[in-house]
Amino acid sequence: MSTSAAGHLPPAYPERAAWGTAAKLRAWQEEALAAYLGREATDFLAVATPGAGKTTYALRIATELLDRGLVRAVTVVAPTEHLKTQWADAAGRVGIQLNPGFSNSTGVQSSEYDGVALTYAQVATNPGLHRRRTESVPTLVILDEIHHGGDARSWGDGIREAFSPAVRRLSLTGTPFRSDTNPIPFVRYEMDEAGILRSASDFTYGYAAALRDGVVRPVLFLAYGGAMRWRTKAGDEVAARLGEPLTKDQTAHAWRTALDPRGEWIPSVLAAADKRLSEVRRHVPDAGGLVIASNQSAARAYAKILTAVTGEETTVVLSDDAGASARIEQFAASETRWMVAVRMVSEGVDVPRLAVGVYATSTSTPLFFAQAVGRFVRARRRGETASVFLPSVPVVLQLAATMEEERDHALDRPSSDEDEASLWAEEEGLIAAANRTERTLGLEDESRFEALESDAHFDHVLFDAKQFGLHAAVGSEEEQDYLGLPGLLEPDQVATLLHERQARQAKGGRTREPQGPSPVAQHRALAAQRKELNKLVAAYSSKTGAPHATVHLELRRACGGPELASATSEQVTERIARIRHWFVGRR
Numbered sequence: 001m002s003t004s005a006a007g008h009l010p011p012a013y014p015e016r017a018a019w020g021t022a023a024k025l026r027a028w029q030e031e032a033l034a035a036y037l038g039r040e041a042t043d044f045l046a047v048a049t050p051g052a053g054k055t056t057y058a059l060r061i062a063t064e065l066l067d068r069g070l071v072r073a074v075t076v077v078a079p080t081e082h083l084k085t086q087w088a089d090a091a092g093r094v095g096i097q098l099n100p101g102f103s104n105s106t107g108v109q110s111s112e113y114d115g116v117a118l119t120y121a122q123v124a125t126n127p128g129l130h131r132r133r134t135e136s137v138p139t140l141v142i143l144d145e146i147h148h149g150g151d152a153r154s155w156g157d158g159i160r161e162a163f164s165p166a167v168r169r170l171s172l173t174g175t176p177f178r179s180d181t182n183p184i185p186f187v188r189y190e191m192d193e194a195g196i197l198r199s200a201s202d203f204t205y206g207y208a209a210a211l212r213d214g215v216v217r218p219v220l221f222l223a224y225g226g227a228m229r230w231r232t233k234a235g236d237e238v239a240a241r242l243g244e245p246l247t248k249d250q251t252a253h254a255w256r257t258a259l260d261p262r263g264e265w266i267p268s269v270l271a272a273a274d275k276r277l278s279e280v281r282r283h284v285p286d287a288g289g290l291v292i293a294s295n296q297s298a299a300r301a302y303a304k305i306l307t308a309v310t311g312e313e314t315t316v317v318l319s320d321d322a323g324a325s326a327r328i329e330q331f332a333a334s335e336t337r338w339m340v341a342v343r344m345v346s347e348g349v350d351v352p353r354l355a356v357g358v359y360a361t362s363t364s365t366p367l368f369f370a371q372a373v374g375r376f377v378r379a380r381r382r383g384e385t386a387s388v389f390l391p392s393v394p395v396v397l398q399l400a401a402t403m404e405e406e407r408d409h410a411l412d413r414p415s416s417d418e419d420e421a422s423l424w425a426e427e428e429g430l431i432a433a434a435n436r437t438e439r440t441l442g443l444e445d446e447s448r449f450e451a452l453e454s455d456a457h458f459d460h461v462l463f464d465a466k467q468f469g470l471h472a473a474v475g476s477e478e479e480q481d482y483l484g485l486p487g488l489l490e491p492d493q494v495a496t497l498l499h500e501r502q503a504r505q506a507k508g509g510r511t512r513e514p515q516g517p518s519p520v521a522q523h524r525a526l527a528a529q530r531k532e533l534n535k536l537v538a539a540y541s542s543k544t545g546a547p548h549a550t551v552h553l554e555l556r557r558a559c560g561g562p563e564l565a566s567a568t569s570e571q572v573t574e575r576i577a578r579i580r581h582w583f584v585g586r587r
Contacts (some may be wrong), residue, residue, distance in 0.1 A: 026215055028205040029057045035203050036061055036170070043169050043186050045146070045200075047209040050174040050374025051216045055087070058142050058170055059094050066096070066114070071140040071167055074115035075097065075130070077123060077159065078144040082325040084117035086350065087144070091117075102293065104129055114141070120148050124158030131162045138167040146171035146184055147367075160185045174374060200343070207377070207403060211491065216377040217355075217386040221400040221462040221551045223278070225392035225471075226265050228257040231450040243392030243459050253449050255362050255393050259294065261301035263454030265391075267309075268474045269358060270302065272307050272483060273389045277337060279357045280487035284384060287487065288331065289356040291340040292372055294363065301339045302360060315339040352378045355487070357388040359396065369399040383488035392459045401465045457484070461498060464491070469496040470505050478505050 014451050025033065028048070034043050038107050048054045065071045076098060078084045092115075102116040104126045109116065116133075123130050133135045134141070141163045148155065157240040163169060169186050183511040188200045210216040225243025230253050232238060240246055242254045244263075259266040273289060293299035315331045317324045318340060331339045332351040340352075348486070357376050363369075377385035390396050458479040460469040473476035481501045485494070 015215065025060065026053060029053060032203040033056055033060060036106065037064065044202045045187055046203045047173055047201040048205040049210050049216060051378035052205055052210050054172045055090055058172055059091055060129050062096055062140055062171055065096060065140050065168060069381060071138045073137045073139045075139055076117045076142045076144060077120055078117065078166045079120060079148045081119060082328065083144065088117045120155045123162050124155045127158040127161040131165060133520045134163055135165045140168045140170065143164040143169065143171045146173050146187065148228045156185050188277050203280065212430045214382050215379060217379045217384045218494055219373060219377060219386045219388055222387060222389045223392045223397060223459040223462060224269050224389065224456050225459045226258065226454055226456040228254040228454045229452045231452055233449060251393060255391055256452040257454050258391050259298065259360055260451035260454065261298060261305060263451060265454040265456040266302065266360065267305050268456035269389055271309050272357050272474065273356055276387050277485045279484050280355050283487035284333045284355060286353045287355040288353045290354050290375060291358040292361050293340055293342055294361040295340055306338045310337050310525065312337055317341040352380050355386055357386065359390050361386060364395045366399060373403065381491055385489055385494060396567055397462065400462050463494060463498055467501045
């Protein structure tokens, strides 16, 4: 893989212009433009992290090639209808007229256009038509999010047939990896040291480099766990705590229970996210929030909760709704607080004011997660931060912790490597199908269980792959310490404040439970005991650097006792005593 050398160049910070039309190029765009023009190759793959400005870069190349007479037409291929319209609007602002309404059935268009904007599905429907168009005039083809070219055999075969005659092909992606071994058309593959064929980019600008340059926002991930209870298909009631070590099936069911809008986890997390948004809006008045839901019924329910919390109507975007694009555009141009979307607002969709997100979906693939988080990282000025609220699920936390890692598409891979195989868990497939279906962690059959109840507690903040904060009750001052971080901070300032808040919390400067002799209901007493146990684990984790889950497992081996979620008050009290003794012995 070729890697950009932009680290030594002074990055440009153009004022926020309309999508894809910044007057000045950032340093990485200038370097990538020089690399493109210097190569004069038919194919060029540019990999740039979501939010870095791939559209501006591509339109600048199109302008250069048109001005030099190397091409006389431009074709843009995008994953969705909304995106092809967005491309046409952006191109129009720099003087390139693209027709997003081009119809396969008609096959002709007015001469006033410089080209067309299509979807991958549209090309696959009639590749012969688009091949004839490409052959008729020297054409630059811009393949946006080219990894979708391998989503289906018909898509890959279609774009190969249609665009092989193109004079130039510029492939763009922010996530060049796939779950399968379908080759991505027009992408070069090279053998790595392990003998695996991997995609090779001609220019790469990753999230880590973009973060150093201030081109994208740093992301605070706020993780929330809690007590979950559900009924299995066999009629058994199961209780567990999200954020504690669980089996794969228990994690999946606890996760789904947390996302059920009838419980307390979702309302608590949405309320916390709205508090965070209010803090951000003190410094960024038009900042908005996005909740990514798994399905339409959940999206509508989440929107009702947010409307009740904020007193303001919440925008709902459903994937099969004809008015979805218009609602996204209206939200992007407004200053309203929240939008809820099924699964996600598609990759590349430009709503730069999004600063707070809630990952309320049980989808856990690397590609989906990267594209979802990409909705929040697009920077408009220095100091903006993004905040994404997550369930305390190991696979999601791992994806958050490895956000800065660069990955490529592998055409073959060792079958014995479980870690490698887990990275390539099945992806979404066609983006339209992904927006309509519920492909989650083994829970396609919703009749397998019934969510009964849930609650939430603040677990920790994940920033720069490091954990900050100890367990805290929702609504507590400790939680507010993290929700109340200023909305404009440089990355080093974020890290400094997180260290300060964690140190203050670890010293016990805040009271976690109200004191007094008033009688307390048994379930609250038990919750308090569990919280004390979690506090001990968190303190030990902070001191040793061991993950919470590892400490819990070691405690179970050393001290015995039942699962924490199913333990009685007496068992928890006894366990706390044994654990205190264990901690003393470990000092």
